[in-house]
């Protein structure tokens with residue numbers, strides 16, 4: 001099958017700034033920094049290996065979750081998904097992780113903490129966002145297009161359990177050649193959160209979709 005040509009980048013949305021080496025416990029990635037024009041937010045990409053050859057690239061589009069990614073929160077599964085994705089990319093020696101600064105499914109850190117507070121009073125994660133006047137999921141993936149185009153990436157093997165993310169990327173003209181399920185880290189604190197993501201946001205988390213570590 002002929003390799004897909006790279007998409008032209010939509011440079012209206014963000015600028016490429018710079019890059020550096022980023023050693024991690026799993027591999028030495030290259031960290032690339034972008035800045036979004038409309039918000040001034042800094043978005044990041046971690047890249048490993050040669051991703052410009054036109055073949056589908058193992059990829060994760062990860063939205064920032066400060067509590068889960070940095071503070072070890074067990075209220076969600078973000079930290080485990082981030083770690084699992086970087087580990088899988090390192091195992092293959094090739095891949096891209098986009099780190100988008102859209103905290104709390106797009107509502108921001110303070111509102112996420114407000115939503116957690118509402119959840120402690122009985123709301124689920126979707127109801128809490130709605131009570132605060134937000135959509136259930138306010139994330140926007142349009143930045144993925146210029147970021148991936150910058151690296152010459154057109155086609156993904158996307159690590160996700162979220163069919164809405166696949167649909168959003170496809171609408172942007174990004175080819176999702178395959179979905180690679182991510183292991184879900186269930187615990188006593190995130191059990192009902194994960195059930196809500198499955199029931200109300202369509203996430204695919206049945207055991208049948210869970211990959212064995214190292215499977216392709």
Ligand SMILES: [Zn+2]
Nearest residue numbers: 065068076078
């Ligand atoms: Zn999270």
